[in-house]
Amino acid sequence: MSKKEDRRNKIISIIKENNGASVKELATKLDVSDMTIRRDIRILEEQNIVETFHGAIVYNSKIDNPINEDKYSLDSHLLIKDREKFLIGQKAASMIKEDDIIIIDTGTTTEKLSQAMDDIKCTALVFSSNNLINLLFKKNIDLIIGGGNLHRDSGMMESNQSIEMMKNIRASKLFLSAAGVHKDLGITCENSYELNSKKIIIRNSLEVILLADSSKFGAVKSTHFADLSEIDTIISDKNLSDEWQDYLKEMDIKLILV
Template sequence: MLAAQRRSEIMTLLERDRIVRVSHLVNALGVSDMTIRRDLQALHEQGALEKVHGGAVVRAEPSTAEPGFEAKSARQLAQKESIAAHAAAMVRPGSAIAVSAGTTTFAFARHLLAIPGLTVVTNSVWVADLLHGARVPSHTVLLTGGVRTPSDALVGPLAIAALRSLHLDTVFMGVHGMDANAGFSTPNLLEAETNRAMIASARRMVVLADSTKWGVVGLSSMATLSTASALVTDTGLSQAARQALADDVDELVLVEPDEASRPWEDHGSPREADDLA
């Protein structure tokens, strides 16, 4: 099992149980005690969890906490890949779209390589680099300027000015959290303002968010739930959350995670792929 896949499994168990023990992970993943401890140390250094004696616990994050791209890349891999594949099926060849920063939208961007004639506007360094590196002849890729955040989004006045001059078909938006009262939110004030400009530039908003984002509230809201024309998430969403979202979102799409998918093996993913157990 690859290190990236193993660490994703650790994060999935941690998000479900709120605490994981080394002994349990050794049995669950079929690897050595030393391998698990190395994984926990790597995830701790990325800011994904807090190490404690004999295991790890969920990292207590204030509303301003903003995990880096690498830390978020280790979470919910199968869910993100299934969400990304389904969202890509909503993209029409020849359309003009915006893609926000985030690890789910990065997974989504890989699927855009097979769709011809797209104009893609993004404030994600990772998404722009992926699309540029693929060199699809019929694609036009526009990267906004701006100040780079810990999650590798370009934000601020330059990005906002660029977005305000555009008229796009659909924005595909990743979010830090979603909540019945706070709506869709992010811990970064400038990113929230930039995302609001991106949303305003498009006729339609599609949110890509795995089920662990429900109930998470960042410092700044960028849109109400009712702003979304569609929300693509996974079947881990609770029944209460499904009802709350169905009342506000025009189209709620629930996808089954594809546990067999290995998205980090394709198109230069930023995740570690060479550390074999």
């Protein structure tokens, strides 16, 4: 293997492990110039291995990971709309301020949020394994952990004791996830065991921020947990239809497109 090939393989490994990286970060880690990294990235983009969005280089995981839509699993859904979820997570993370008390819902888009968060002084309630792992070593973030049985399909930790604990938590911001957003049938999720926790955290939060890529709009899943009227802000991607954008404006829901 040539030196160039070895370096490009290292670039792929770094961006996969870190869910993206900047040119400067890659150059520092590999001890080469920014120009060298840019040349490598251009080659990898031509091979459809990586993509660049807003200065971040991310791995195009869809190329070698076909998705089976028949059954929900956290691992498979991490790969769907990965670019859009990455940008949504970055934007959501930028909205967290010092001393905020936040709740991060379970889900693959909210995972991008916890990955993107700075080690900012705040308090965060999490109840999914992926978000816990992402925040565990960020020392300025005080963690409140909802525990119990682990649902491997979603990464959610759930129990009656956790539900009782959530009832007493109050948050300045809730970052909510959903599997479906429908004008008539409301906001839905895949799993009935998510219902109680979602209802509680919505009720106990000052600002409810829904993180949902454009593919979720118009979709309906089995378990209804909220109506659109309960949402303050939605962060989605720029592929959201004009019809949906107009509808959310009529409902006086703040819409942020990334």
